[in-house]
Amino acid sequence: MVQFRSVTKSFGGSSPAVLDVSFHLRKGEFAFLTGASGAGKTTILKLVHMLHRPSSGEVRVSRYSSSRIKRRDLPDLRRRVGYIFQDFRLLENLTAEENIAFxxxxxxxxxxxxxPRVRKLLNQVGLAARAQAFPRELSGxxxxxxxxxxxxxxxxxxxxxxEPTGNLxxxxxxxxxxxxxxxxxxxTSVLMATHDAELLRRHRNVRVIELEEGRLVFDSAGDPVA
Amino acid sequence: MRSLREALSGIRRAPALTVLSVMAIGLSVFSIGLFALTAHNIDVALSDVEGRVEVVAYLRDDASEELIEIARHEIESYPEVESARYVSKVEALYEASRELTEFSDVYSDLEVNPLPASLEIALRPDFRTPVDVETVADRVTSYHFVEEARYGREWVDRIYSLRRVAGGAAVILGLSFAFGAALLIGIAVRMSVLARAREIAVMQTVGATDGYIRRPFLIEGLMTGLGGGLLALALTFVTYQAVERTLVSLAWLPDLWTAAGLAFAGILGMLAAGRAVRRELRRLDVY
Incomplete structure (x- = not known):
């Protein structure tokens, strides 16, 4: 589903944000991506979403490869990859249901x-009763x-x-x-970046991929490259 | 519908900049309009003058009328020639004394008619350019009984140069103003993009196509351009009326020209907006 093969991403600074990272997130798998602030978690997610292009190596997501994907294919890729931000990034002038409908x-x-799809989604996330509320009227x-x-x-x-729970x-x-x-x-496969140690401790059965200064230093699945 | 609504909200968000862009495009197209008006009126004057463009072949006194008639027929069969009229020596003298009344006494006292017979050759409307006039004159001169062929070469050349200058000035000035207008539209669109950066980022994140994101900005550019075009049309019309009332009688622009002017303004607005939004979208996204 998501494959990293010797991926390095440098932004031109003294050290790369991600250095020679390889891992494979399979279909239907759940994994924590962890590490201290600045370890490269967000960069990894943006590489999956193809908001960043690897400096070297290859990211594969479903049938798309970072080395071959065209700009016109990005919308299709991004419909296959949902992205959730720590700061929610909702549109303030739209209600909850309008944000989803958007x-x-x-x-x-x-x-x-x-x-009907918006209603189903609101039910799925337990917010059917808050459909008409604006973001400012909702809790974090x-x-x-x-x-x-x-x-x-x-x-x-x-x-x-x-870091979806970072502000909660x-x-x-x-x-x-x-x-x-x-x-x-x-x-649905889930790759969740977090540095919440308590969350990791409470869910020991979930796969953990740990980064340190851009390097992959630990993968509980133990199979870095597929 | 969504694109139109968002384009209008983009205009409402930065009205001053939109007005400035409309004015910039308006001035650009107005300058083109003024020169187009000049060029068109030169065209009108030219076609009037061109109707009178003719080649006069003066004939030797010893030319036989039979040969002249054969030549007249041949000349009338040239593709450039509309008609060729024979003017005898007697007719020439009569016309001269009629047109130059102050010399009528001189003409009546003459013992010998000094005026030559001639062929007055009128040209077809599409063949009244300096080149065609010269071609016909050269061919006519090849008849041995033609003394010389005359035509108003200098002023035909001069009118054509004036027409070229007006056309060239319209293009050069219009394009320089258009460049400035495009820059202003670019700034207006970039401001709209920045004002909607969060929304655009969400659209990109959930997989909206570039075309979908770009469309409202293109419509905004088109509307700004058309606004400028209408302003230019109004300014050109006011100028036309003022000149017509106070200076000389003018012809208003043909409908096709005004439609082309409006289309140019609209397309200019849309292209400037398209360029700006493409750059901004690529800046927000890496691929």
């Missing part, structure tokens, strides 16, 4: 299909649920989450994590 509208979903946990629903709108094969209290954090587990149970 992702469907801009990808050309037929108008008649949008409303609720905003993140809207962001998750938006990321799921186009039925992605992989969900990338960049423990209760909201657990709720969002359980939501990810349910999404994963339905077959």
């Amino acid at each position: 992702a469907l509208q801009v990808t050309g979903t037929a108008k008649a299909k949008i409303a 946990g609720e905003q993140q649920r809207v962001a998750v629903a938006r990321a799921l709108a186009n039925e992605p094969l992989v969900l990338l989450a960049d 209290d423990e209760r909201a954090s657990s709720g969002v994590f359980e939501l990810f587990r349910r999404i994963n149970a339905s077959g």
Whole structure:
């Protein structure tokens, strides 16, 4: 599903953000991407989303390769890869349901299909009652649920989450994590960047990929390259 | 519909910049309009003058009327020639005394008619250029009984040069103003893109195509351009009326020209917007 082969990403500074990283996230797999701030977690996620191009090596996502993908293929790739940000990135002038519908509208979903799909997604993230609320009227946990629903709108094969619980209290954090587990149970691969040690401790059975100064220093699956 | 709504909201977001862009395009197209008006009126004047462009072949006194008639027929069969009229020596004298009344006494006292017979050759509308006039004159001169062929070469050349200068000036000035206008539209569109950067980032993240993201900005550019085009049309019309009332009688531009001017303004706006938004989207995304 997602394969990194000796990927290095440098932004021109003294040391690369990611250095010679290889791993394989399989279909339906859940993995934590962990490491201290600046270890390269966000860079890895952006490489998967092809917001960054590797300086060397190759990233493969589904049938797309970073070395061959054309700009015109990016929209299709990004519909297959949902992305969730720590700061939610909701549009403030749109309600919860409009934020989710937005992702469907801009990808050309037929108008008649949008409303039922949005309702289903709101139910899935447990926010059916808050459909008409604007982001400012929602708690952090609720905003993140809207962001998750938006990321799921186009039925992605992989969900990338960049510190999704970073701005949430423990209760909201657990709720969002359980939501990810349910999404994963339905077959979507999840790669979740976090440096929340407590979360890792509570879920020891989940695969952990650890980065340190851009290098992959630990992978609990133990099979760095497939 | 969405694109139109967003384009309008883009205009509402930065009205001053939009007005400035409309004015810049308006001035650019106005300068083209003024020169187009000049060029068109020179065209009108030219076609009037050209109608009078003719080659006069003066004939030797010893030319036989039979040969002249054969030659007249031949000349009339040239593709450039509309008609060839024979003017005898007597007719020439009569016309001269009629047109130059102040010399009528001189003409009546003459014992010998000094004026030669001639062939007055009128040219077809498409063959009244300096080159065609010269070609016909050269061919006519090849008849042995033709003394010389005359035509108003200098002023035909001069009018054509004036027409070329007006056309050239329209293109050069218009394009320089258009370049400035395109820069302003680019700034306006970049501001719109920046104002909507978050929305655009979300669109890119969830997989909207570049075309979908770009469309409202293209419409915004098109509307700005058309606004400028209309302003230019209004300014050109006001100028036309002012000149017509106070100075000389003018002909207004043909409909095709005004439509082309508006289309040029619209396309200019859209191209400038397209270029700016493409650059911004590539800046936001790496591929």
